Amino acid sequence: MSSPSSEELSRAALAYHRLPKPGKLEIQATKPLANQRDLALAYSPGVAAPCMAIAADPNEAASLTSRANLVAVVSNGTAVLGLGNIGPLASKPVMEGKAVLFKKFAGIDVFDIEIAADTIERVVETVSALEPTFGGINLEDIKGPECFEIEAQLKERMKIPVFHDDQHGTAIIVGAAIKNALLLNGKKLPDVKIVCSGAGAAAIACLNLLVSLGAKRENIWVCDIDGVVHEGRNTLMDRWKAVYAQKTDARTLGDVIGGADIFLGVSAPNVLKPEMVKAMADKPLVLALANPTPEIMPDEARKARPDAMICTGRSDFPNQVNNVLCFPFIFRGALDCGATAINEAMKHAAVDAIAQLAQDPPSDAVHAGFESETQGFGPGSLIPSPFDPRLILRIAPAVAKAAMESGVASRPIANFDEYTANLERFAFRSGLVMKPVFAKAKTQPVRVIYAEGEDERVLRAVQVVLEEKLARPILVGRPSVVEARIKRFGLSIKAGQDFDLINPEDDPRYRSYVQSYIDVAGRRGVTPDVARTVVRTNATVIAALAVIRGEADAMICGIEGRFMSHLRHVREIIGFLPGVSDFAALSLMITSKGAHFIADTQVRPNPSAEELAEIAALASNHVQRFAMKPKIAFVSHSDFGSYDTDSSRKMRRAAALLREKHPEIESDGEMQGDTALSEAARKMVLPHSKLEGAANVLIMPTLDAANVAYQMIKTLADALPVGPILIGPARPAHILTQGVTARGILNMTAVAAVEAQERAGRSQANLFG
Numbered sequence: 001m002s003s004p005s006s007e008e009l010s011r012a013a014l015a016y017h018r019l020p021k022p023g024k025l026e027i028q029a030t031k032p033l034a035n036q037r038d039l040a041l042a043y044s045p046g047v048a049a050p051c052m053a054i055a056a057d058p059n060e061a062a063s064l065t066s067r068a069n070l071v072a073v074v075s076n077g078t079a080v081l082g083l084g085n086i087g088p089l090a091s092k093p094v095m096e097g098k099a100v101l102f103k104k105f106a107g108i109d110v111f112d113i114e115i116a117a118d119t120i121e122r123v124v125e126t127v128s129a130l131e132p133t134f135g136g137i138n139l140e141d142i143k144g145p146e147c148f149e150i151e152a153q154l155k156e157r158m159k160i161p162v163f164h165d166d167q168h169g170t171a172i173i174v175g176a177a178i179k180n181a182l183l184l185n186g187k188k189l190p191d192v193k194i195v196c197s198g199a200g201a202a203a204i205a206c207l208n209l210l211v212s213l214g215a216k217r218e219n220i221w222v223c224d225i226d227g228v229v230h231e232g233r234n235t236l237m238d239r240w241k242a243v244y245a246q247k248t249d250a251r252t253l254g255d256v257i258g259g260a261d262i263f264l265g266v267s268a269p270n271v272l273k274p275e276m277v278k279a280m281a282d283k284p285l286v287l288a289l290a291n292p293t294p295e296i297m298p299d300e301a302r303k304a305r306p307d308a309m310i311c312t313g314r315s316d317f318p319n320q321v322n323n324v325l326c327f328p329f330i331f332r333g334a335l336d337c338g339a340t341a342i343n344e345a346m347k348h349a350a351v352d353a354i355a356q357l358a359q360d361p362p363s364d365a366v367h368a369g370f371e372s373e374t375q376g377f378g379p380g381s382l383i384p385s386p387f388d389p390r391l392i393l394r395i396a397p398a399v400a401k402a403a404m405e406s407g408v409a410s411r412p413i414a415n416f417d418e419y420t421a422n423l424e425r426f427a428f429r430s431g432l433v434m435k436p437v438f439a440k441a442k443t444q445p446v447r448v449i450y451a452e453g454e455d456e457r458v459l460r461a462v463q464v465v466l467e468e469k470l471a472r473p474i475l476v477g478r479p480s481v482v483e484a485r486i487k488r489f490g491l492s493i494k495a496g497q498d499f500d501l502i503n504p505e506d507d508p509r510y511r512s513y514v515q516s517y518i519d520v521a522g523r524r525g526v527t528p529d530v531a532r533t534v535v536r537t538n539a540t541v542i543a544a545l546a547v548i549r550g551e552a553d554a555m556i557c558g559i560e561g562r563f564m565s566h567l568r569h570v571r572e573i574i575g576f577l578p579g580v581s582d583f584a585a586l587s588l589m590i591t592s593k594g595a596h597f598i599a600d601t602q603v604r605p606n607p608s609a610e611e612l613a614e615i616a617a618l619a620s621n622h623v624q625r626f627a628m629k630p631k632i633a634f635v636s637h638s639d640f641g642s643y644d645t646d647s648s649r650k651m652r653r654a655a656a657l658l659r660e661k662h663p664e665i666e667s668d669g670e671m672q673g674d675t676a677l678s679e680a681a682r683k684m685v686l687p688h689s690k691l692e693g694a695a696n697v698l699i700m701p702t703l704d705a706a707n708v709a710y711q712m713i714k715t716l717a718d719a720l721p722v723g724p725i726l727i728g729p730a731r732p733a734h735i736l737t738q739g740v741t742a743r744g745i746l747n748m749t750a751v752a753a754v755e756a757q758e759r760a761g762r763s764q765a766n767l768f769g
């Protein structure tokens with residue numbers, strides 16, 4: 001597949017920011033405000049009580065307001081990425097983006113604050129006046145050298161952490177990448193020659209940190225827009241870059257790059273030329289970190305020097321050296337211990353934690369499902385992926401410990417085991433739930449067929465499936481329609497090259513598909529005439545036939561038409577797993593409270609106890625694919641015998657049957673919904689349940705209960721739904737619902753692919769040549 005052009009990416013990025021509502025953020029209330037009493041508590045007169053408590057003891061602000069978890073991302077827009085001085089208003093998308101990363105990766109709330117202030121004094125006055133609002137200040141995209149003075153003055157004036165991300169976030173991750181690269185090429189930091197392009201915020205902070213880690217100032221060569229920073233130069237000089245001035249006649253990057261072990265680019269696009277990379281020392285490290293366009297593109301650098309280790313700041317190449325690997329987590333640690341500053345000890349602790357994490361074997365991943373995400377330490381994986389859930393688990397405690405040891409923690413953490421357990425809960429509760437499934441899908445891409453191959457959502461999903469190398473897609477659809485739509489939606493996928501097509505109107509395999517259909521359904525009233533018509537017109541039948549003929553490994557349908565009519569064809573053609581009595585549907589919902597599965601949300605109206613035990617056992621296999629340990633609750637209106645009704649007896653029996661057949665699965669019942677979801681509530685009714693912690697799989701007594709609960713939670717909790725996952729078919733087949741989004745199809749592709757991999761147990765790694 002040709003990778004998306006920059007024009008396509010820009011178009012997609014504009015749509016992403018524009019729709020469904022402008023921007024990337026909104027404010028959410030954390031307390032109910034439903035009645036007069038709530039109003040009296042939240043606002044006047046009740047709110048006077050916390051105000052007076054804080055007036056009496058300012059430390060109370062940490063427990064009575066959101067301040068301790070609130071960071072200001074502040075920019076004046078003078079050095080926005082590598083886009084230059086585009087001003088504070090135009091910097092807002094970047095600052096909103098940083099806010100999203102703080103929230104998603106570390107649960108930190110952010111107000112993005114873009115200020116029209118282009119002098120040091122105005123920035124310092126404005127930001128220092130914000131101290132009562134925030135637990136920390138993250139300065140962003142403020143140009144050098146002004147940023148150095150601004151940060152120094154703010155640190156002096158404020159008693160909360162002030163951290164210029166472009167300086168120190170970048171320096172920390174650069175420090176970790178260099179540490180690991182040197183471990184691999186056997187060189188020593190005090191001996192290496194470092195050539196840096198850029199002498200601004202990021203450059204100076206990176207070099208200062210490297211010197212504090214052991215690099216020798218005399219081995220460092222700096223170039224900026226005016227060329228080599230040298231003694232006696234008086235244009236565009238300042239006291240921060242003057243520290244790195246060399247006594248030399250060399251004047252350009254080309255003059256100093258020869259024999260360099262490390263190129264550090266934090267400057268501008270395309271300044272490093274292939275011939276310069278060729279002139280570097282053996283096994284060089286190229287850190288081309290300018291965003292969005294690096295100093296050299298990785299393929300060019302690789303062509304010039306196959307022995308180079310190459311890093312960029314971008315998400316679409318391996319070895320992403322970007323401050324996103326640092327700022328959410330260093331602030332997490334700092335806020336959690338009430339740090340009054342982020343000091344050198346805390347930065348060094350972060351460097352070590354990131355470097356060590358990349359070195360640790362993937363099997364150390366807290367979640368086995370992340371193993372393939374973490375490639376294994378080497379030149380192509382010098383640092384962890386930003387999605388590695390261990391980042392928060394390692395960096396935040398290390399930083400908090402360093403803050404405590406260096407005396408800047410105002411609320412020291414008393415119990416680190418408990419603290420890490422809390423972080424762990426956060427890491428796996430967030431939107432990272434799908435990550436293990438994606439990571440596994442990529443390891444052995446299988447063939448997934450989409451019945452509704454002409455649908456816009458399918459085509460958009462397939463574009464990402466291919467970009468992520470999740471599967472080899474097959475679409476059922478008319479070539480002219482598919483091609484026209486791909487063009488209309490600005491996608492870059494190509495039939496034949498990136499995906500296969502089955503044309504229902506004219507395909508050379510038509511006759512043999514008709515015969516296959518007669519073979520499976522001929523004794524169930526499907527005459528040859530009917531078979532010929534159906535195979536021409538019914539895309540679900542075609543997709544299901546492709547699966548049983550071994551031409552596809554998994555199918556996805558249901559995007560158009562009724563669930564039950566798709567189900568009829570899947571039942572007829574694909575059939576059930578041996579020993580399974582019927583299908584069932586498992587729906588996953590990801591909310592701020594975690595990931596929960598509900599069954600059966602679509603198929604069996606009133607399953608028996610035996611059927612419920614079967615559904616639970618099959619559901620448990622799927623849950624494990626998400627790298628989660630299934631914890632199954634058979635839910636009811638009754639709590640362990642508190643009611644004696646047909647339904648409560650059924651659920652009690654189902655729980656007993658599952659335990660008898662699968663004692664290895666953690667399960668219990670019958671129990672009420674809150675008893676299932678809260679261990680504390682459960683302990684009050686049954687101190688010694690077989691279930692520990694919160695249940696993550698809720699087996700419902702009827703289709704009504706399951707479907708109503710699912711739809712209500714989805715709407716009320718604004719849940720991200722994944723599924724329905726069809727359980728019980730002889731081959732992986734999933735029937736989605738008409739409202740599914742492209743992202744929903746993408747998620748289900750990964751689920752289907754992993755299921756197919758496990759069933760096939762064979763390697764298809766060569767599907768991408």
Ligand SMILES: NC(=O)C1=CN([C@@H]2O[C@H](COP(=O)(O)OP(=O)(O)OC[C@H]3O[C@@H](n4cnc5c(N)ncnc54)[C@H](OP(=O)(O)O)[C@@H]3O)[C@@H](O)[C@H]2O)C=CC1
Binds near residue numbers: 083141170
């Ligand atoms: N991957 C990552 O995590 C990060 C990447 N960056 C990237 O680093 C770059 C610099 O950011 P930042 O330090 O904040 O910005 P600054 O404005 O503070 O610094 C930019 C520096 O680059 C120099 N420069 C500009 N053009 C050239 C050129 N053609 N050749 C050599 N030097 C040049 C400037 O020179 P002069 O001093 O003479 O003006 C200045 O020293 C940006 O592209 C940014 O996206 C930054 C932070 C993090």
Ligand SMILES: CC(=O)C(=O)O
Binds near residue numbers: 081082165166291323
């Ligand atoms: C990543 C970042 O902060 C920058 O490029 O400015």
Ligand SMILES: [Mg+2]
Binds near residue numbers: 081140141165
């Ligand atoms: Mg930045």
